[in-house]
Structure formats: C-alpha cells, structure tokens
Amino acid sequence: GNSVTQMEGPVTLSEEAFLTINCTYTATGYPSLFWYVQYPGEGLQLLLKATKADDKGSNKGFEATYRKETTSFHLEKGSVQVSDSAVYFCALSKNTGFQKLVFGTGTRLLVSP
Amino acid sequence: NAGVTQTPKFQVLKTGQSMTLQCAQDMNHEYMSWYRQDPGMGLRLIHYSVGAGITDQGEVPNGYNVSRSTTEDFPLRLLSAAPSQTSVYFCASSDRRDYGYTFGSGTRLTVV
Numbered sequence: 001g002n003s004v005t006q007m008e009g010p011v012t013l014s015e016e017a018f019l020t021i022n023c024t025y026t027a028t029g030y031p032s033l034f035w036y037v038q039y040p041g042e043g044l045q046l047l048l049k050a051t052k053a054d055d056k057g058s059n060k061g062f063e064a065t066y067r068k069e070t071t072s073f074h075l076e077k078g079s080v081q082v083s084d085s086a087v088y089f090c091a092l093s094k095n096t097g098f099q100k101l102v103f104g105t106g107t108r109l110l111v112s113p
Numbered sequence: 114n115a116g117v118t119q120t121p122k123f124q125v126l127k128t129g130q131s132m133t134l135q136c137a138q139d140m141n142h143e144y145m146s147w148y149r150q151d152p153g154m155g156l157r158l159i160h161y162s163v164g165a166g167i168t169d170q171g172e173v174p175n176g177y178n179v180s181r182s183t184t185e186d187f188p189l190r191l192l193s194a195a196p197s198q199t200s201v202y203f204c205a206s207s208d209r210r211d212y213g214y215t216f217g218s219g220t221r222l223t224v225v
Contacts, residue, residue, distance in 0.1 A: 004155075034213065036216075041218075042218055042219075043117075043203055043216035043217050043218045043219050044156075044203065044205075044214075044216040045216070046213040046214065046215075049213055089155060089156070098144060098161060098163050098169075098209075099144070099207065099209075099214075100146075100158055100161065100171065101146075101148075101156070101158070101205075101214065103155035103156045103157075104155055105153055105154060105155040106155055
C-alpha cells in the first residue's frame with residue numbers, strides 16, 4: 001500500500017540555519033506529493049505541493065522537488081526563522097478519484113534565536 | 114473568513130457516551146474528510162465524502178458514523194465513546210479540481 005516515511009524529530013536549529021527534512025514515499029502509480037505545516041494549537045495548512053515528477057513546489061521560502069527516481073520529496077529552506085517552528089507533515093495522494101491523503105508521522109522543527 | 118469550522122474545540126466524554134463533532138465549510142468544496150491525529154502516528158483517515166449523500170470508510174472507521182446531507186456540513190458521530198478514541202480530530206475539505214486540502218482547527222477529545 002501507499003506510505004510516507006519522514007525523518008524523526010525534533011530537528012533543532014539556530015535562526016538562519018539551512019533546513020532539510022527528509023521524506024520518502026512508497027506508492028503505486030504517480031501520486032501527488034504535499035508538505036503541510038501545523039503551528040501549535042492549530043490545524044494543518046498546505047505549505048506546498050507537486051503533482052508530477054521533477055515538479056518543484058515552493059512557498060514562503062520553502063522548496064521541495066518531486067524525485068521519482070529516489071521516491072523522495074525532501075523539504076528545504078535556506079534560512080529558517082523562529083516563526084518556522086512547527087510540525088511538518090509530508091503526505092501523498094493518488095491523482096485520480098478521491099484524493100485520500102496518506103501522511104507521514106510528522107517532524108517537529110524547533111528554531112532558536 | 115472562508116474556511117472549515119469545527120465545533121467544539123475541546124470535549125471530555127465518559128466511556129459509553131455519544132456525541133457529534135460538527136464540521137462546516139463555506140467554500141462549496143465537494144470533498145470532505147475526517148482525520149484523527151495521534152502522537153507518533155500522523156493523521157489517519159476515518160471517513161470521507163465525495164459529495165452530498167455519498168460517504169465511505171477510511172482507514173480507521175470503527176466506532177464512528179458520518180452523513181452528508183448538504184455540501185456544507187459533514188458531522189462525525191461517536192456512537193459509544195471509548196478511551197481509545199481520545200485524540201485530536203480534524204475535518205478537511207477540498208475542491209476536486211485542486212489537490213490541496215483546507216483543514217479545520219481541530220477538536221481535542223478526551224474519553225475518561
């Protein structure tokens with residue numbers, strides 16, 4: 001079945017450091033891939049998405065590239081801020097019919113000043 | 114503001130009690146879903162709907178019922194609450210032409 005594996009956290013960084021959160025997936029066919037962010041006490045917000053191989057999703061300085069050959073969708077940001085502290089979820093869905101989201105277990109990011 | 118509204122935000126139930134978690138969206142989205150979030154397990158799909166009058170089971174449906182009488186509303190019913198249903202519940206909606214979901218702010222449920 002479809003599944004998503006994320007690196008375990010927490011990831012602790014200083015402000016302005018480079019961020020990478022690894023995400024790999026297992027899926028039949030060609031899924032769409034997503035990163036969602038959850039700030040403390042809130043619901044999930046879509047951060048970025050990619051719907052086909054080699055697509056790059058980007059938003060708010062975050063980027064992720066859909067790599068079919070390595071089945072990966074790693075999240076990167078060149079310079080993190082304290083306000084980026086949150087839990088980040090990688091997810092996938094199939095591209096036809098109802099898009100059931102399959103989530104990874106989430107990675108907590110803590111950024112200190 | 115447009116979005117997904119969930120009520121209540123917090124709830125404590127006794128084992129065996131029943132209750133309904135409410136979810137409403139004002140974006141005219143066709144797809145709606147309920148997820149539960151548990152530590153170390155990410156989010157798991159409980160039930161979903163692809164339109165008014167159409168619902169189906171997700172990954173963890175036991176102990177929950179849903180109905181979709183209107184496009185806007187998608188309530189989740191706990192029939193007889195159990196401690197294993199202690200969790201944070203999220204409702205989400207999506208326009209089938211888009212691949213991103215809008216999530217509500219969640220309901221934190223504790224069953225004692």
